[in-house]
Every structure is written in C-alpha cells, then in structure tokens.
Amino acid sequence: MKCAVCEKKECYEGKDCTGLADSVLDEYSDDELRGLDAAASLEAQGYMKLTRLEEVMAFARNMGYKRLGLAFCIGLEDAAGIIEGILSAEFEVYSVCCKVCGLSKDELGLSGFEGGSISSCNPVGQALILNDKKTQLNLVLGLCMGHDILFTGRSNAPVSVLAVKDRVLAHNPLGAVYSRYYRRKRFNLK
Structure with a gap:
C-alpha cells in the first residue's frame, strides 16, 4: 500500500481498492x-x-469509562497537573510520571550514561501501575520516542495520545512537515 501518495483516494468515496473490506469487517x-x-x-x-x-x-x-490513566513525561508535569484537574472533575484519574520507581539508568544498563544517579524513564512501570488501577482508557502526554511504544504495548487499557514529545518544535512534530524551512533544511524536500 502507498496510500500517502495515492492521488485518487477513492476509498473516501467508498471504493475498496484492497479487496479486503468483507474480511476486515468480520475482524471488528x-x-x-x-x-x-x-x-x-x-x-x-x-x-x-x-x-x-x-x-x-x-x-x-x-x-x-469512569477510570482514566495519564502517563506523562516529567518535563510536562505542569500540563499534566492541569489536565488531571480538568479530567478529575468528571472522571477518576490516575497519573503516573515517567520517573516512577526511581530506577537509575545505570542499574538498567542503559548505554551512553555514566554515574548511576540519573533516573531513568520507566514506561513499563507506568503501564503496570495503571493496569493495577484498572484504568479503562490511558492517555499519553509527552513520553519519549520509544517509551510511548513500550507503554502502549504493556497497557491493558486502550491508549490515546494527548500530545507527543518534540523537544525542538514545542511538542508539535507536524511543524516539521508544514514548515517549508524544516522540509528543506532537515529532509531535502520542497
């Protein structure tokens, strides 16, 4: 499939270009x-x-859903506090910071880091804690690339992304796509 570069997008009009519609329908x-x-x-x-x-x-x-989970990056703790406050007006909310359990990067054997006092992100711990709370929907707020994947893979509840981390573009990764400057400078595209 190359849907991103398809010029027709006939699926938008209801055409099945794959021949899989019936079998996919049965999968739901x-x-x-x-x-x-x-x-x-x-x-x-x-x-x-x-x-x-x-x-x-x-x-x-x-x-x-009554119980929501919020797995957030410590760098977005202010936003996480505001979001938890908003959601808590209507839902039972459990929030878990990425540094939960205080595991050091050294004790996890992570490469490129020396001096065991640097606390590691712990996406598996975040998921396990929210699983224990039996959340019905988990939200991701700014987890690192890769950590979001680990969290999603371990979460028992469905996961939706509230915001992704992009340290360069103020957590707006599409800025690199919509900005002609970034398209040219970073990706050699016009």
Whole structure:
C-alpha cells in the first residue's frame, strides 16, 4: 500500500481498492465497533468545535469509562497537573510520571550514561501501575520516542495520545512537515 501518495483516494468515496473490506469487517469485535461508533458520534457532533482534550472527555463519556490513566513525561508535569484537574472533575484519574520507581539508568544498563544517579524513564512501570488501577482508557502526554511504544504495548487499557514529545518544535512534530524551512533544511524536500 502507498496510500500517502495515492492521488485518487477513492476509498473516501467508498471504493475498496484492497479487496479486503468483507474480511476486515468480520475482524471488528463488539467493543471495537462500540469504540468506532463513539468516535463517529464524536466527529459528527464535535467536528471543528472541540479541542483534543474535550474530545477525549466526550469519547470517554460515550464509552462509559469512569477510570482514566495519564502517563506523562516529567518535563510536562505542569500540563499534566492541569489536565488531571480538568479530567478529575468528571472522571477518576490516575497519573503516573515517567520517573516512577526511581530506577537509575545505570542499574538498567542503559548505554551512553555514566554515574548511576540519573533516573531513568520507566514506561513499563507506568503501564503496570495503571493496569493495577484498572484504568479503562490511558492517555499519553509527552513520553519519549520509544517509551510511548513500550507503554502502549504493556497497557491493558486502550491508549490515546494527548500530545507527543518534540523537544525542538514545542511538542508539535507536524511543524516539521508544514514548515517549508524544516522540509528543506532537515529532509531535502520542497
């Protein structure tokens, strides 16, 4: 598949260019269909009206979720506190900082670091703690590249990204795509 460079995008009009539509339809579980319905309802009612945070809340409401998890980077602790406060008005929220358990990079045997006092990020610990709290939806806020993947792989609850980490572009990785300067300078694209 090369959908990103397809000029027709006939799927938007309902054409199945893969021949997989029937088998894919059979793959959806009842819970997945419920989630798809909640997302479609959210899009229909909130399109261009709701922020991502408001969409998260509406989706959780539509799914009947009561317990939310927030796995966040310590560099975004201020934002995490505000987000937890907003979500806590309606949901039971458990937040877990990336440095949870205080494991050192040295004791984990991570390369490129010396002096065992540097605390490591712990995405597996974040997931295990939220699994223990039986969260129904987990949100990722600014976890490092790779740590977000480990967290998502270990989370028992579905995961959605509230914001990704981009230390260069103020947590806006699409800035590199939409900015002609970055496209030319970093990727040799026009």
